[in-house]
Every structure is written in C-alpha cells, then in structure tokens.
Amino acid sequence: MQIQPILAALRKHRLATLLIVLEIALACAVLCNACFLIANRLGMMQLVSGVDESSLAFIRLTGYDDKITADLNARVLAGLRAIPGMQSVSVINTVPFAQQRGASGITTDAAGQHFGGVVDFYTGAPGSIEELGLRVVAGQRPQADDYRSFSNFLPTDARVLVTQSLAEHLWPGADPLGREFWMDKYHFRVMGVLAHLAVARPGGRGANSADWSVFVPVQAGSSLGGSYLLRADPANLPRVLREAHAVVTKVAPDTVLDRDESRTVSALRHTWFQRDRTMTGMLLGVIVALLLVTALGIVGLASFWVQQRRRQIGIRRAIGATRADILRYFQTENFLIVSGGIALGMALAFGLNLLLMTHYELPRLPLYYLPIGALALWALGQLAVLGPALRAAAVPPVVATRSV
Amino acid sequence: MGRGNALDGKSHPLLPPGKQGEEKTNGVFDMFAYYLDLALRSLKRNKVLTALMVLAIGLGIGASMTMITVLHVMTDDPLPGRSARLFTPHLDPLPLNSKQEGDGPDPIDNFTWPDAMALLNAHRAKRQAAMAGGSLLVRPTQAGLRPFDVDGRYATADFFALFGVPFEHGQGWSAADDAARARVVVLSDTLDRKLFGNADGIGQTVRLGDNDYRVIGVAADWGPKPMFYADASAQHYSDADQFFLPLSVAVDQKLQINGNESSWVKVADPSVMTSDGMSWLQFWVQLDSPAQVNAYHQFLVDYSAQQKALGRFERPSANAKLYSLMGWLAHENLVPNDVRLQLWLALGFLFVCMTNIVALLLAKFLRRSGEISVRRALGARRRDIFLQLGIEAAVIGVAGGVLGLLIAQFGLWSVRRRPDDYAELAQMDMPMLLGTFALAIVASVLAGLLPAWRACRVAPALQLKTL
Numbered sequence: 038m039q040i041q042p043i044l045a046a047l048r049k050h051r052l053a054t055l056l057i058v059l060e061i062a063l064a065c066a067v068l069c070n071a072c073f074l075i076a077n078r079l080g081m082m083q084l085v086s087g088v089d090e091s092s093l094a095f096i097r098l099t100g101y102d103d104k105i106t107a108d109l110n111a112r113v114l115a116g117l118r119a120i121p122g123m124q125s126v127s128v129i130n131t132v133p134f135a136q137q138r139g140a141s142g143i144t145t146d147a148a149g150q151h152f153g154g155v156v157d158f159y160t161g162a163p164g165s166i167e168e169l170g171l172r173v174v175a176g177q178r179p180q181a182d183d184y185r186s187f188s189n190f191l192p193t194d195a196r197v198l199v200t201q202s203l204a205e206h207l208w209p210g211a212d213p214l215g216r217e218f219w220m221d222k223y224h225f226r227v228m229g230v231l232a233h234l235a236v237a238r239p240g241g242r243g244a245n246s247a248d249w250s251v252f253v254p255v256q257a258g259s260s261l262g263g264s265y266l267l268r269a270d271p272a273n274l275p276r277v278l279r280e281a282h283a284v285v286t287k288v289a290p291d292t293v294l295d296r297d298e299s300r301t302v303s304a305l306r307h308t309w310f311q312r313d314r315t316m317t318g319m320l321l322g323v324i325v326a327l328l329l330v331t332a333l334g335i336v337g338l339a340s341f342w343v344q345q346r347r348r349q350i351g352i353r354r355a356i357g358a359t360r361a362d363i364l365r366y367f368q369t370e371n372f373l374i375v376s377g378g379i380a381l382g383m384a385l386a387f388g389l390n391l392l393l394m395t396h397y398e399l400p401r402l403p404l405y406y407l408p409i410g411a412l413a414l415w416a417l418g419q420l421a422v423l424g425p426a427l428r429a430a431a432v433p434p435v436v437a438t439r440s441v
Numbered sequence: 442m443g444r445g446n447a448l449d450g451k452s453h454p455l456l457p458p459g460k461q462g463e464e465k466t467n468g469v470f471d472m473f474a475y476y477l478d479l480a481l482r483s484l485k486r487n488k489v490l491t492a493l494m495v496l497a498i499g500l501g502i503g504a505s506m507t508m509i510t511v512l513h514v515m516t517d518d519p520l521p522g523r524s525a526r527l528f529t530p531h532l533d534p535l536p537l538n539s540k541q542e543g544d545g546p547d548p549i550d551n552f553t554w555p556d557a558m559a560l561l562n563a564h565r566a567k568r569q570a571a572m573a574g575g576s577l578l579v580r581p582t583q584a585g586l587r588p589f590d591v592d593g594r595y596a597t598a599d600f601f602a603l604f605g606v607p608f609e610h611g612q613g614w615s616a617a618d619d620a621a622r623a624r625v626v627v628l629s630d631t632l633d634r635k636l637f638g639n640a641d642g643i644g645q646t647v648r649l650g651d652n653d654y655r656v657i658g659v660a661a662d663w664g665p666k667p668m669f670y671a672d673a674s675a676q677h678y679s680d681a682d683q684f685f686l687p688l689s690v691a692v693d694q695k696l697q698i699n700g701n702e703s704s705w706v707k708v709a710d711p712s713v714m715t716s717d718g719m720s721w722l723q724f725w726v727q728l729d730s731p732a733q734v735n736a737y738h739q740f741l742v743d744y745s746a747q748q749k750a751l752g753r754f755e756r757p758s759a760n761a762k763l764y765s766l767m768g769w770l771a772h773e774n775l776v777p778n779d780v781r782l783q784l785w786l787a788l789g790f791l792f793v794c795m796t797n798i799v800a801l802l803l804a805k806f807l808r809r810s811g812e813i814s815v816r817r818a819l820g821a822r823r824r825d826i827f828l829q830l831g832i833e834a835a836v837i838g839v840a841g842g843v844l845g846l847l848i849a850q851f852g853l854w855s856v857r858r859r860p861d862d863y864a865e866l867a868q869m870d871m872p873m874l875l876g877t878f879a880l881a882i883v884a885s886v887l888a889g890l891l892p893a894w895r896a897c898r899v900a901p902a903l904q905l906k907t908l
Contacts, residue, residue, distance in 0.1 A: 050804075052803060052891075052895065053800050053803050053804055053807075056796055056799050056800035056803065057800050059796055060793055060796040060797055060800065063789065063792065063793045063796065064793060067786070067789055067790075067793070071786070074782075099578070099590065100578040100588050100590065286587075290587075291588070292588075293578065293587070293588050293589060293590060308860065311859075311860040312779065312859070312860060312861065315859050315860075316779055316783075319783055319786075320786070323504070323786050323787075323790055326500050326504070326790060327790060327793060329500075330497050330500060330501075330790075330793060330794050330797055331793070331797070333493045333496070333497060333797065334497075334796075334797035334800055334801065336493070337490055337493050337494075337797075337800075337801045337804070338800055338801065338804055340490070341490075341801075341804035341805065341808060342804070344808070345804075345808060393782075396778070396781075397778055397782060
C-alpha cells in the first residue's frame with residue numbers, strides 16, 4: 038500500500054485531520070493518566086490489613102466517666118463472652134479502618150532530633166494480638182510480663198512489635214530486633230516484627246505509610262476501655278454483632294454505643310474505601326465516555342469522507358482496484374491519523390502526569406502505560422473505521438460512469 | 442451529484458418563499474425562522490450524524506455541569522448579604538524556630554486564649570466573637586431517650602448578633618453572662634424538639650456532660666454551608682451546631698473541644714486551655730466599611746508589635762492578617778482534591794467532545810459547498826451563510842443542552858449517593874440550570890465558528906462549475 042497518495046488526500050482536509058489528531062491525542066493523554074489513577078486506587082483498595090477481617094468486629098462505647106473504665110470493661114467483657122458463638126473478646130484501642138486513636142510522631146533518638154515519621158500505636162490487652170490474627174515474622178510474641186499497665190496514652194517504657202514496612206523505613210537493611218525509638222518521653226524497644234498491620238486510616242497520610250503501625254501490649258486496667266475486639270466464625274459474625282449491640286446496651290446502659298464504629302471490620306473497610314470506589318467508577322466512566330466519543334468522531338468523519346469520495350472510489354474500482362484495496366486504503370488512512378494522535382498524545386500524557394504529580398501527589402507514569410494506550414487507540418480506530426471502510430469497499434465501479 | 446445533493450431534484454428550499462437576501466431588514470424574524478428551518482432540514486438529512494453530535498455535546502455538558510454544580514455549591518457564599526462584613530483576624534504567635542511537620546493543621550489558623558481575649562476586650566470592631574467547636578453528651582431526663590452525643594459551639598455573647606443567628610424563642614446570652622460563667626444554653630430547633638417535643642424548652646434544664654444548663658433560647662436550624670467559622674478539622678458541609686454554650690463555661694469546666702489544638706510549648710498539663718502556647722479558638726469580627734477594615738488591620742499589626750515588644754511574639758508583626766469571609770474559605774481550601782480532579786476530567790472531556798464536533802461540523806458544512814455556492818451566487822452574503830450555519834450549530838447546542846441537563850441530573854444523583862459530607866448539597870439551582878443551556882449553546886456555537894467560517898469562504902464560482 039502506498040502511503041504517499043493517502044497523505045496527499047489528507048493534505049486536502051488539513052483542518053479536519055488536525056482536529057481528529059488532536060482529539061485522539063487528548064484521548065490518549067487522558068486514557069493513560071486515568072488508567073494510572075485507577076491502578077493506584079485499586080492498589081490502595083487491595084491493601085493487606087494484616088488482621089483476620091472476616092472474623093472480626095469492633096464495639097465502641099462513649100459517654101462514660103473515665104473513673105469507671107475498669108468496672109465497665111469487666112461488665113462488658115463478661116456480657117460479650119456469654120454470647121453463643123463468640124470465640125474471644127479483648128480490649129484494644131482501635132482496629133484498622135475504625136477511627137484513628139493513637140497516631141503520633143516518633144523519633145529514633147532520645148533527644149527527639151531524628152524524626153521517624155507519624156505512626157499508629159495500637160494498644161491491646163492480653164489476647165488481642167492472637168485475636169487479630171497478626172503474623173509475627175521475626176522476634177517473639179509478647180509474653181505475660183510484656184503487657185504493661187499504664188496511666189496516660191501509652192506505657193512509658195514498653196517492648197513493642199512493629200510492622201516490616203515501618204522497620205524498613207526506620208532502619209533500612211538492618212535487623213530491627215532490639216532497636217529503640219521514642220515518642221517524647223515514652224521509650225520503646227522492638228521485640229518482634231509483624232508481617233502487616235495497617236494504620237487505622239490507611240492512605241490518610243500517604244500510601245507509603247499505610248502500614249506504619251506499632252503494637253504495644255498493655256494491661257487495660259483503668260486506662261484502656263470502651264473499645265472491644267470481637268471474634269467469631271465469619272458465618273456467625275453478623276448475628277454475634279447484633280447480639281453484642283443488644284448486650285452492651287443492657288450491661289452498660291449509661292454509655293453511648295457508637296453505631297458508626299461498632300461494626301464488622303469488613304464493613305468498616307468497605308466504608309473506608311467507599312471514596313476510592315466512587316473515584317474508580319467515575320474514572321472508568323470517563324474512559325468509556327471518552328473512547329465512545331472518540332470512536333464516534335472517527336466514524337462520523339470517515340463516513341463523510343467515504344460519501345464525499347464515492348466517485349473517486351468508483352473510478353479507482355473501474356480502473357482495477359479491488360475491494361480489499363479500497364478497504365485497506367481507509368484502514369491505512371485511519372492508522373496514520375491515529376498514529377499522529379498517539380505521537381502527540383504521549384507528550385501530552387507526560388505533561389498531564391507532571392501536572393498531576395505536582396498537585397495530587399501521584400507517582401510518575403510508568404512507561405509501559407504508553408504502548409498499552411497506543412495499542413488500545415489503534416484498535417479503537419480500526420474498529421471505528423471498519424464500518425465506513427466496508428461501505429467504501431462496497432461502492433460499485435459503475436458509479437464512475439454516472440453523471441460527471 | 443456527489444457534492445450537490447441539495448440540488449438533486451428533491452425539494453430543498455434554498456431561499457425563503459418570496460424573499461430575496463437583501464430584503465432581510467424588514468424580515469429579520471422571517472430570515473431567522475427560515476435559517477432555523479434550513480438547519481432542521483439539514484440535521485434531519487443525516488439523522489445518525491446529528492444524533493452523534495447531540496450525544497457528544499450532551500455527554501460533555503452533562504459531565505461538566507455535574508462537577509461545576511458540585512464546585513458551585515461547595516464554594517457558594519454561606520451567608521449571603523452578611524458575608525461581606527465578616528472578617529477573621531490572623532496572628533502569628535509561633536516561635537521563630539517552629540516549623541511545620543508534614544501536612545498537619547497550621548497552628549496559626551487558630552487563636553490562643555490570651556490573644557482571643559485581648560482582641561475581644563479591645564472592642565475595636567463593631568462586633569466580635571471568639572468560638573470553638575465542642576461535643577457533649579446529652580443525658581435526657583425524658584423516659585425512653587438514651588444518652589446521645591451532640592456537636593455544638595462554645596462562643597462569646599456577640600456570636601448570635603455577629604452571624605445573625607435567627608431565634609425561634611428566647612435569645613442569646615449577654616457579655617455579663619460570659620463574665621459570670623452563667624450555666625445557660627441555646628439549643629437548635631432540632632435538639633429542642635427532640636428533648637421537649639413541641640413545647641419550647643425555655644427555662645427548662647438540660648444536662649450536657651456533667652453539668653446542668655438552663656435553656657434561654659432556641660435558635661432556628663441555621664447551618665451555613667460551608668460552616669465557615671468551624672476549624673479545619675470540621676466536616677464543613679454536613680456539620681450543624683445543635684447547642685451554643687458560653688465559652689467561659691467551657692474553659693472553666695474544661696469541656697471537650699472538637700478541633701485542632703496545636704501546642705508549641707511543652708505544657709505540663711495539655712488540658713490547659715488558657716495557655717498562650719496553644720491555639721484552638723476561632724475569632725470573627727464585623728467591620729462595616731473599608732476604613733474600619735484598614736483600621737482593624739492596623740490594630741492587629743500594632744497588637745503584634747506590642748506583643749513582640751513584650752517578648753511573647755517572635756515573628757514579624759506584619760504577619761498579622763485580616764481575611765474576608767470568602768478570602769478565608771479560599772485560604773482554607775475546603776474543596777477536596779478529588780473533586781477538583783473530577784472537575785478537570787469533566788472539562789477535559791467536554792473539550793474532547795467539542796473537538797469532535799468541530800471536526801464533524803467541518804466535514805458536514807464543507808460537504809454542502811455546492812448548496813452554499815448557489816446561495817452565494819443568488820446574492821447571499823458571507824455573513825448570511827455564517828449566520829445560517831451558526832444557527833445550525835446552535836440548534837445542536839440546544840438539543841445537546843437538554844440531553845446534558847438530563848445527564849447532569851443523573852450525575853448529581855450519583856454524587857448525592859457518595860459518602861462525602863458535601864454529597865447532600867449536590868442539587869442544581871436555577872442559575873446552574875440556565876448555566877447548563879448557556880454552556881451548551883456557547884460550546885456548540887464556538888464549535889461551529891471555525892467550520893462556519895471555513896464554509897462561508899468557499900469560492901462559489903469554482904463550486905458552481907462542478908455542479
């Protein structure tokens with residue numbers, strides 16, 4: 038197939054060609070970046086929380102006097118443990134996807150000079166680490182005497198477990214076991230490393246720190262209470278949670294049950310990622326609409342050109358061109374136009390990505406998005422032009438002989 | 442035949458019946474109606490293509506108007522008529538060596554207790570009030586009601602007059618009540634009804650947290666959206682104050698504060714609300730004239746200079762600022778990044794749709810070169826052709842606007858189902874409704890400009906020869 042005559046024909050329609058090239062370029066730029074945004078959101082939504090989400094539920098009570106914490110814990114724990122099907126109950130400050138309750142900046146030196154980032158502190162009473170289903174990959178699980186009693190926020194000196202990702206951030210490449218870190222006057226020593234434990238609001242402080250958590254074993258005493266971790270068989274969990282709601286209103290009538298938070302961990306997760314799901318849906322909608330409109334533009338323009346060139350097509354057919362030649366002519370023409378659009382679109386895609394990087398903390402667009410985007414647009418162009426091109430190929434040679 | 446299907450034997454009126462081009466001065470309306478007729482005929486001739494163009498502009502307009510409406514309701518004036526006279530001062534009491542860690546809240550967005558009290562007692566503005574958000578547990582005495590949490594505001598006496606809070610019953614408290622730390626409360630209509638049914642609760646006692654308060658007023662449900670006077674951590678589009686308590690009582694009783702409490706000195710007890718090293722209050726003033734605004738700004742600078750001389754402030758006194766209400770909202774930047782990104786996506790999409798329509802109209806108009814040439818040869822001027830084609834583009838715009846309106850309503854419906862706090866507000870008002878049509882017509886006429894210009898520059902002689 039000769040490209041020269043196609044280019045000569047396109048030169049006759051410079052403006053229309055330029056516009057369709059521009060449209061494809063814009064589509065290419067938006068397509069690549071929108072797909073990248075979707076991939077980022079999906080990646081976030083697939084976050085591994087490190088806990089047995091499907092078996093866990095959370096109960097949170099408010100509105101009681103701090104002085105009665107120990108008594109309240111005793112009443113509620115006894116009440117909850119009596120629910121049939123309940124596997125275990127323990128006191129914990131919060132769970133992943135519930136409200137953030139222990140986020141704080143830490144330093145890797147006692148003087149507070151080397152800032153180590155903001156992390157989530159989970160304070161859990163005995164039994165909670167097993168109940169969560171946390172996997173310890175190095176070091177050891179807390180022993181009975183590791184559960185310290187405390188009076189304000191955290192124990193002043195504690196042996197704790199950190200996540201792999203936090204350990205790698207604080208002490209890159211080094212063995213984290215036995216390392217120390219500080220938060221103001223509180224001192225911590227790493228006794229074990231957890232595979233995963235997501236922060237309560239993953240992504241809220243950036244995607245990198247979504248797993249920067251510290252598990253502090255504590256005795257609930259009178260300083261930790263009102264929030265409880267429930268474990269039951271996933272099949273029983275909804276019923277157990279319903280009964281738990283009823284039980285706490287009975288055994289602790291002077292408190293307020295926080296219904297937004299007192300749900301299964303899976304439900305909390307679903308709510309937390311709702312916004313990302315909405316955004317993904319919106320981006321998918323934009324991609325579909327954009328591809329649709331681009332395809333419509335190609336169909337519309339190609340149809341016009343076919344109609345306009347009926348006589349020329351007839352003449353070509355009359356002097357020996359086959360149907361396949363005509364078909365290939367329009368397909369090649371479309372390929373050239375789309376290629377031009379893609380070339381311009383790649384530059385635009387990178388420009389758009391730079392803009393997004395400065396305003397929306399998005400990483401750099403990986404290069405492999407470009408060939409994928411190009412293939413998608415080439416395929417779209419060929420599909421869109423197929424109809425008009427087949428109609429062109431069907432033009433009978435006799436057209437050439439009619440009314441000149 | 443290829444180019445001239447306007448002349449191919451079917452009855453396509455090329456001229457208005459009994460009318461010539463030059464007579465249009467006494468028949469502008471006729472001419473317009475005639476062009477409209479031509480446009481409809483031309484659009485009907487290729488239904489599929491017309492539908493494609495209407496669909497493209499409808500999708501683009503629908504998506505754009507959805508996001509423009511969302512942005513419009515989010516950045517709308519929360520207190521029309523009053524907002525121009527409301528200002529919020531801004532001091533910088535931070536030590537020189539303090540620096541912002543990460544993207545946490547800016548400590549100097551809020552006031553410390555000593556600064557707020559100094560400004561309040563200076564009485565340099567017509568009205569001034571210090572305030573902070575709070576959350577308290579209501580313990581109803583009525584049978585059948587369990588304790589529940591409510592959000593409200595601790596404020597000084599001028600709060601109600603400053604913001605023009607309407608009252609259903611009773612009134613706010615006085616500066617004397619502030620000084621006396623009077624245990625009084627103003628309830629919202631919603632909370633009042635919940636606690637006292639239809640009888641108004643004036644004079645009754647409500648137990649909030651650990652104290653009893655006497656109800657002295659019931660405010661009509663009054664929720665400026667966004668809640669401009671709340672601090673950065675609030676849900677500005679969904680929160681509404683259910684109670685109002687004197688600020689002095691809140692400080693006296695160490696009531697719980699909702700909002701950022703940023704401290705830059707090592708205080709032994711973090712619950713010291715009156716510390717000059719912790720910011721947690723919001724402060725608003727009413728200033729009626731530009732002269733008052735300038736005078737107040739000067740007062741803030743002088744106050745900062747005085748505090749600097751006393752050794753309390755370390756930073757330049759020129760850091761003191763005075764924000765207007767809308768200026769403050771812009772500074773707070775309440776619109777989430779996701780919404781901005783979606784708006785840009787929608788506008789980008791509209792742009793792609795318009796490019797598409799330009800290309801299609803160009804092809805369509807140029808195909809009618811023959812028809813246009815005949816009209817030109819019969820005396821129509823370029824501007825007549827331009828007008829005729831422009832009207833055709835506008836007809837597509839009107840149809841696209843109707844479709845866009847439907848799509849925008851669907852888009853807004855889906856926005857309302859989002860879990861975000863602004864979701865409830867996503868409703869289209871009259872200006873937005875008209876704006877949809879305006880945008881649709883402007884977009885399609887703009888898209889039609891270039892093709893129409895190209896088409897009316899067709900050389901008639903050359904075209905007529907080939908007919």
